[in-house]
Amino acid sequence: EIIPRSILMTTFEGIHYLLCALGDGSLFYFNFNIDTGYFTEKRKVTLGTQPTVLRTFRSLSTTNVFACSDRPTVIYSSNHKLVFSNVNLKEVNHMCPLNSEGYPDSLALANDGTLTIGTIDEIQKLHIRTIPLGESPRRIAYQESSQTFGVISMRMDLQDSNGLNPTRPSASTHAAMMSSSSSGKVTMGTSTMGEHSAGDEVEVHSLLIIDQHTFEVLHSHQLMPNEFATSLISARLGEDPCNYYIVGTALVHPEEAEPKQGRIVIFHFHEGKLNQIAEKEIKGAAYTLVEFNGKLLASINSTVRLFEWTTDKELRLECNYFNSIVALYLKTKGDFILVGDLMRSITLLLYKPMEGTFEEIARDCNPNWTTAVEILDDDNFLGAENSFNLFTCQKDSASTTDEDRQNLQEVGMFHLGEFVNVFRHGSLVMQHSGETSTPTQGSVLYGTVNGAVGLVTQVPQEFYSFLQDIQSRLAKVIKSVGKIEHSFWRSFHTERKTEACEGFIDGDLIESFLDLNRDKMQETVKGLQIDDGSGMKREATVDDLVKTIEELTRIH
Known part of the structure; x- marks a missing residue:
């Protein structure tokens, strides 16, 4: 084992413990019988990757332990069991309690470059910070290379004799830099009903680039009149080393039952500037965009389309899948694609790179009106539908008949009572790789x-x-x-x-x-x-x- 770096004896809820932190970030803890001197119930958790220093402090008249490391953690007892709660700081080298008139029941926390004075929340909970935009955010994507968030937002402007005027200050109208799309390159069609009368409220969609650390709006790009942004991702395409923000849009006209035109627009944010690199006219709304094996996968109205990124920085259509009512959602795993349809539940596709085609592997024959989908593993798929239910489907790869193999069996059904509109793989807490008896x-x-x-x-x-x-x-x-x-x-x-x-x-x-x-x-x-x-x-x-x-x- 690694050499112990910090040892602490403490008492939680009347139970005595010995805590021993090692140089690799792991922590052993034992129950200590003060009468016999024996240690029992040896347990191990991993708190971080660096040497950990243990310090006690009191909060709300109870003793707690602060583990200083690259992943600082507060250790406390609940129902006579130790709980390890992450602290919303990146790194803490040393900690000491601070209780003065100006800073009652506080902690002083130091790392290589800063000294922080603060308090610990009573319970482990989500830390929520509200960033006012003054308009409605619709989609969000994170781009690590530029340390920014891309946000699709919508504001309401008022039509008057001079044109459109914002009804109030908002993020898209007060950005550090601003740009807009022109309708010169896109054929707008023959619609005459897109013009608005004085006094009308008009939706205006924008792409906001927001700094990851300060949440300052660095750039606002306004889309064309009647152009609604429907999807947003950050992705790398092909052999191109650049990370792009890719926006899918629809041109919405009142007389059309569904959009007949739209765009896929590719932006590059570099050194504080947002530049449009390419755009692709499409026949419909780009409801979902997904980076797929270095290519761009899009659901456009009733179709699923795969685009290749060429050396000329253009999108070239490679293959299509047409058997949907409205393909609203896409999730991918390897060469498999899960399609969530407006009315036809979920369908599993396989992309064949050698042939450059999609093959339908299996589908759920139940007419669920899908609101979100996710791939759990190779054979299990999760969906939500508009009556506030969740369902899971299973692919029977071992079946002997083609009919059974092509049918996704519903194996799970649950009424949640909430309208789910997004699934994402992830967790709200850091998973400690310690001993556990719950095999999730x-x-x-x-x-x-x-x-x-x-x-x-x-x-x-x-x-x-x-x-x-x-x-x-x-x-x-x-x-x-x-x-x-x-x-x-x-x-x-x-x-x-x-x-x-x-x-x-x-x-x-x-x-x-x-x-x-x-x-x-x-x-x-x-x-x-x-x-x-x-x-x-x-x-x-x-x-x-x-x-x-x-x-x-x-x-x-």
């Missing part, structure tokens, strides 16, 4: 139109059955508001069918066990069987269940 795999975040953020993770079948048993017990012990049965609320419900929840565990209900009093906990656990680690079953205790559920809470 992967982490997909979702966002809803009401502003909620949630997480979906996968568990093995045996652990799923164990959690399902706990869920059914808790549903009997905890009475819901309005006496609505838990199984009824979580049933997959649409206008045409209602089916029982399947393949999902309600994490909120599982975690509510920790809020029960001891008697209710005992009632829930009574008769519950748990694996003893050797493959045999034994009766679970309250402490067993508290430990398991607390470890589940740490994944978010």
Whole structure:
């Protein structure tokens, strides 16, 4: 093992601990019996990658430990279990408590170049910083090379006799630099209904380039009249070393049921300037753009199209897929493409680079009105639909018949009660690679139109059955508001069918066990069987269940 760099003995909630931090950023901790002098229950977590220094401090009359490292962490106890909470600082070399009239219950934190004085929040939570734009952000992309965010925004301008005038100051009208698209290169069609009368409110879409650190709007690029931005990514294309912001748009006219024209516009932000490198006229709205094996994948109205980036810095169409109503969402993994359709649920495509074609591998035959999709792994796919439900589909690669192989089976159904409009692989907390008894795999975040953020993770079948048993017990012990049965609320419900929840565990209900009093906990656990680690079953205790559920809470 690596040499210990910091050792600390402390007491949390009446339990004595020895903490030993090593030079590689890992931490061992032991329970210490003060009467016998024995150490028990050796555990290990990884806090960072550099030597860690341990220091105690008091917050709200309780003792906590601050682990100074390249990933600073606060260690505290909850329900007699140690919790490791990340601090929103990049690096801390030393820490000492500071309690003065000017800085009560504070900490002084030092690294190589700065001294920071601050306080620690009472609980681990998301740190939210609001950046007022004065207009509505619609899409966002991060570009590491330029240390900027690209943001598609929309503001409302007022039409008067002199033209369009902003109704209030906003980010796109007060940027450090500004530019706009001209309609000279794009055939605008013969529409005469695009002109606005005096007093009309008109949507104006812009691409904002925002500094990652200061959140200053460095550049604002205004799109053409009647041009709505529908998608935005940051990507590298082909052998080109530059990172580009790529915007997909639609030209929207009131008399058209759906857009018939649009653009894919490629921008390069360098040394404070945003330059338009190329644009491609398209016949429809570019609902989604994805960087795909060095090429650009786009869903345009009912089609999926793959574009190649040439040495002349132009987009050249390589292949198409036409079998959709409206292809709204795209996700990729390797050569596989998951298409989320407005009405036809999800379809799995395979790109064949040698032939330069798409092949449809399988599709979900249920008519779900899709609102977001994600690829969980090679055979499992997650979707959300407009009746506030989640569903999962599975590809049966081992089936002996072509019909079964081409059909994505719905294996999971769950009523969330929220309209999901985005899925992303990721996590809100740093995952400590310590000992854990909860075998979760992967982490997909979702966002809803009401502003909620949630997480979906996968568990093995045996652990799923164990959690399902706990869920059914808790549903009997905890009475819901309005006496609505838990199984009824979580049933997959649409206008045409209602089916029982399947393949999902309600994490909120599982975690509510920790809020029960001891008697209710005992009632829930009574008769519950748990694996003893050797493959045999034994009766679970309250402490067993508290430990398991607390470890589940740490994944978010």
